Amino acid sequence: VQAMLSFCKRKCLERKKPYLRLNLSSDSVAGKIALAMGATQDMQYAFQVKFADEALFLKKIAPLLEKRIAQSIFKGLSATFRIDFYRQQVDLVFENGRLAAVQSGEGECEKILRVCADLFPALRLGYRSWRELRLCRPDIWPLTAEAGMLVDVLFPKRSSWIYQQY
Numbered sequence: 001v002q003a004m005l006s007f008c009k010r011k012c013l014e015r016k017k018p019y020l021r022l023n024l025s026s027d028s029v030a031g032k033i034a035l036a037m038g039a040t041q042d043m044q045y046a047f048q049v050k051f052a053d054e055a056l057f058l059k060k061i062a063p064l065l066e067k068r069i070a071q072s073i074f075k076g077l078s079a080t081f082r083i084d085f086y087r088q089q090v091d092l093v094f095e096n097g098r099l100a101a102v103q104s105g106e107g108e109c110e111k112i113l114r115v116c117a118d119l120f121p122a123l124r125l126g127y128r129s130w131r132e133l134r135l136c137r138p139d140i141w142p143l144t145a146e147a148g149m150l151v152d153v154l155f156p157k158r159s160s161w162i163y164q165q166y
Contacts, residue, residue: 001030005037027159049121054083055090055102057124062099065154069097072153081150082109085117092154111147115140123151126158 012020024031026041035041051057058065069077077094082105089105113130115123119140122128130151133140142148 001033002037005030005034009037025159049125051121054085054117054120055104058090058092058102059099062102065092065099066097068153068156069094074150074153079111080109081147081154082112083120084112084114085120086114087117110144111150112143113141113147113151114143123155126156129157130155132157 008020011017022031022034022039026032026035069075074097076097078096079094081092081094083090083092084105091101091103091105091109092099093101093103115130115133116137116139119133119137123130123133123140130140130142130148142151
């Protein structure tokens, strides 16, 4: 990778190009090498994604949520976790670590995350943690420390890179 980047840098200098643009994540191996070689990093653009049906999305990612539960202190979880969007609530019902149901939230629930619907995409896609989102919008919070730990397990912050040719 370093040899390839050095080659590209030489070609840019030979051709008097003002810069070489790399469309890759700064967390990738090539991105880290480029930064170590003196590349500068621009602000990354956060993707904008809207999900029309939160419950359907959560059902689709059930295997991922179950894997995260199995690899955490919540292994074998049998409980309901509620995501309260203020206007509607969605319950994730876990039985022995499996996501048994995703349904409309009703009744009492101990493990609750309150979050405005417009903040949830950044959390569920791993762009920001709930703590980071809370710095700019205090209306996101887990009601208990255990709920906060569960949010961290289900929706961890991740480095991501989406590149699409237009």
